[in-house]
Amino acid sequence: MEFNRYRNIKHLKALLVDNSDIQITLEILRDLSEAMKQRGGMLRDQGVSNIGEYNQRNSADRMPQIILVADECHEMFNPHGNKDRKQFNEIATIMAKIAKEGRSQGVHMVLATQTLAQTEISNEILNNITDHYLLKCAPGDSERMVRDSSSITANLKTGDVYYHHVEHQTQFRSNYISKEDSDGLISQIVTKTEPCQSN
Numbered sequence: 001m002e003f004n005r006y007r008n009i010k011h012l013k014a015l016l017v018d019n020s021d022i023q024i025t026l027e028i029l030r031d032l033s034e035a036m037k038q039r040g041g042m043l044r045d046q047g048v049s050n051i052g053e054y055n056q057r058n059s060a061d062r063m064p065q066i067i068l069v070a071d072e073c074h075e076m077f078n079p080h081g082n083k084d085r086k087q088f089n090e091i092a093t094i095m096a097k098i099a100k101e102g103r104s105q106g107v108h109m110v111l112a113t114q115t116l117a118q119t120e121i122s123n124e125i126l127n128n129i130t131d132h133y134l135l136k137c138a139p140g141d142s143e144r145m146v147r148d149s150s151s152i153t154a155n156l157k158t159g160d161v162y163y164h165h166v167e168h169q170t171q172f173r174s175n176y177i178s179k180e181d182s183d184g185l186i187s188q189i190v191t192k193t194e195p196c197q198s199n
Contacts, residue, residue: 051106099128
């Protein structure tokens with residue numbers, strides 16, 4: 001429900017605030033998978049290997065970045081919560097494709113969850129996550145995301161974050177943004193993008 005506040009932002013393509021219908025989630029992911037097929041064809045036609053090269057050649061008609069943001073993402077990876085195993089398998093396949101091929105095509109994922117219990121997340125997905133932001137969490141969850149991290153996350157205080165990237169790691173204190181401040185920032189975004197075209 002937290003995502004409801006972003007409903008009026010112009011560059012929002014789809015918004016799902018009720019994840020009880022797995023079919024709707026699947027339809028959104030199918031649209032994203034189709035967009036990736038089209039983008040892959042556009043990159044091949046231009047003889048380039050990534051979105052950066054494509055946009056350099058096509059500065060007047062740039063390919064925009066796409067970001068999939070999923071809160072409580074464990075719902076997508078929980079086969080026990082989905083009555084239809086076929087739907088679960090299709091979701092897992094599309095998510096793995098985004099994880100492996102998405103960056104070159106300008107398609108990115110931001111996944112958030114409080115637990116990984118009862119989830120089946122493939123190594124294709126886990127191995128392609130480049131940036132981890134871990135808060136205090138269950139040791140099993142911490143180790144599943146970043147090896148040898150549970151001793152660090154166990155000692156984090158509320159609001160502390162352990163950031164892990166393949167090239168470096170650090171700890172920092174997260175910022176709390178009140179609802180009023182968040183609403184103000186969203187209002188600024190809506191105002192700033194009013195004159196812009198959106199596809």
